[in-house]
Amino acid sequence: MNTEEIKEKHQKYVMPTYAPGLALVKGRGTRVWDAEDNEYLDFLAGLAVVNIGHCHPNLSKAIARQAKKLMHVSNLYFNEKQPALAEKLSQISLGGKCFFCNSGAEANEALIKLARLWGKSQGRYEVITMKNSFHGRTLATLTATGQDKVQKGFEPLPEGFKCVPYNDLEACRNAIDEKTAAVLVEVVQGEGGVVPADPEYIRGLRALCDEKGILLLCDEVQCGVGRTGKWFGYQNFEITPDAISLAKGLGGGFPIGAVVTAPKLAEVFQPGHHATTFGGTPLACSAALAVLNTIDEEDLLEHACAMSRLMMKKLGKLVEKYEFLERVRGIGLMIGLVLNQPAKDFEKLLMSKRLITLATAGNVIRMLPPLNVKKSEVKKALKIIEEACEEYRKIPDA
Numbered sequence: 001m002n003t004e005e006i007k008e009k010h011q012k013y014v015m016p017t018y019a020p021g022l023a024l025v026k027g028r029g030t031r032v033w034d035a036e037d038n039e040y041l042d043f044l045a046g047l048a049v050v051n052i053g054h055c056h057p058n059l060s061k062a063i064a065r066q067a068k069k070l071m072h073v074s075n076l077y078f079n080e081k082q083p084a085l086a087e088k089l090s091q092i093s094l095g096g097k098c099f100f101c102n103s104g105a106e107a108n109e110a111l112i113k114l115a116r117l118w119g120k121s122q123g124r125y126e127v128i129t130m131k132n133s134f135h136g137r138t139l140a141t142l143t144a145t146g147q148d149k150v151q152k153g154f155e156p157l158p159e160g161f162k163c164v165p166y167n168d169l170e171a172c173r174n175a176i177d178e179k180t181a182a183v184l185v186e187v188v189q190g191e192g193g194v195v196p197a198d199p200e201y202i203r204g205l206r207a208l209c210d211e212k213g214i215l216l217l218c219d220e221v222q223c224g225v226g227r228t229g230k231w232f233g234y235q236n237f238e239i240t241p242d243a244i245s246l247a248k249g250l251g252g253g254f255p256i257g258a259v260v261t262a263p264k265l266a267e268v269f270q271p272g273h274h275a276t277t278f279g280g281t282p283l284a285c286s287a288a289l290a291v292l293n294t295i296d297e298e299d300l301l302e303h304a305c306a307m308s309r310l311m312m313k314k315l316g317k318l319v320e321k322y323e324f325l326e327r328v329r330g331i332g333l334m335i336g337l338v339l340n341q342p343a344k345d346f347e348k349l350l351m352s353k354r355l356i357t358l359a360t361a362g363n364v365i366r367m368l369p370p371l372n373v374k375k376s377e378v379k380k381a382l383k384i385i386e387e388a389c390e391e392y393r394k395i396p397d398a
């Protein structure tokens with residue numbers, strides 16, 4: 001099928017919750033191809049999902065091998081891959097235990113339930129979240145999300161959430177009361193426009209939660225699994241949250257979500273408290289293990305940091321040169337190029353030059369290349385961005 005045919009059938013039978021442009025049919029590393037065999041550089045990586053690139057042989061092989069052996073048994077039985085993945089995740093993060101699910105929203109839903117169950121005996125159930133955060137699209141997680149646009153039309157919203165400005169420690173302190181169970185925060189807001197937290201703010205939140213005897217939960221769905229050049233975003237801030245949620249990059253394209261706790265929360269969920277049919281299948285866990293092992297074996301955390309430095313340096317120079325560029329921000333390979341105007345046209349211009357990025361939060365070009373993006377690909381992308389800047393500045397009103 002060509003792009004037109006795919007588009008026509010899509011529009012006839014798929015609900016219009018998204019408005020896709022390209023029809024992509026093949027991927028390899030940082031490159032993807034459309035139905036007409038045009039090649040693109042994918043600096044979005046399926047929205048921080050294909051962190052080891054498209055169709056990494058380690059991942060494709062692990063999935064194929066496990067698909068022939070055992071895909072699913074339900075959680076009524078042990079499977080050999082789930083504890084292996086849980087061990088690895090626990091060892092590289094908080095040292096407690098894991099719960100597996102299938103998406104970011106589900107992982108956050110589990111975090112919220114965990115916080116409520118933990119707080120129950122003290123009458124604590126409320127979760128404080130941040131303005132411009134993003135936590136998912138289930139009823140609870142869209143309520144946790146600090147953006148009106150995802151909530152509008154779905155009222156009445158569930159109770160038990162309070163939203164305060166991001167990077168504002170006093171606002172959070174003032175919002176905490178005897179009903180508060182937890183604070184939920186992204187250490188780098190992704191959908192919110194690639195906004196890193198101030199280090200003093202995150203450290204302040206940790207101290208505040210300790211002082212008040214409540215939980216600090218980090219949504220690592222986007223900034224986790226190597227995205228920031230460390231295994232998890234919080235590790236850039238020298239703090240330890242009480243639990244984290246993961247999804248996106250964890251399966252490298254295979255759907256899997258997880259909650260990982262510190263030891264103090266490892267026994268809160270007991271039989272009957274929480275469940276999901278597909279959570280932690282041997283197939284999903286094999287995929288995630290292949291992703292984590294590949295990040296290890298190929299030193300991708302270090303590589304991501306090196307590629308980040310290259311991008312930040314060059315983008316910083318472009319910001320100095322071009323009026324319409326305001327600043328560059330982010331951590332690791334989670335990078336936002338901030339414009340002083342809406343970014344959609346610039347995203348389209350980059351796309352016309354076969355570089356995939358995403359305009360977000362109105363005026364930010366979000367870039368999330370795979371962690372194993374090659375130096376030559378980074379240089380090519382930067383060249384495209386520079387060319388686009390040169391052209392864009394000549395457009396009236398730019």
Ligand SMILES: *Cc1c(COP(=O)(O)O)cnc(C)c1O
Binds near residue numbers: 135
């Ligand atoms: C994408 C995202 C989610 C939601 O994940 P889904 O898999 O789409 O449910 C939650 N939190 C953050 C920070 C995200 O970026």
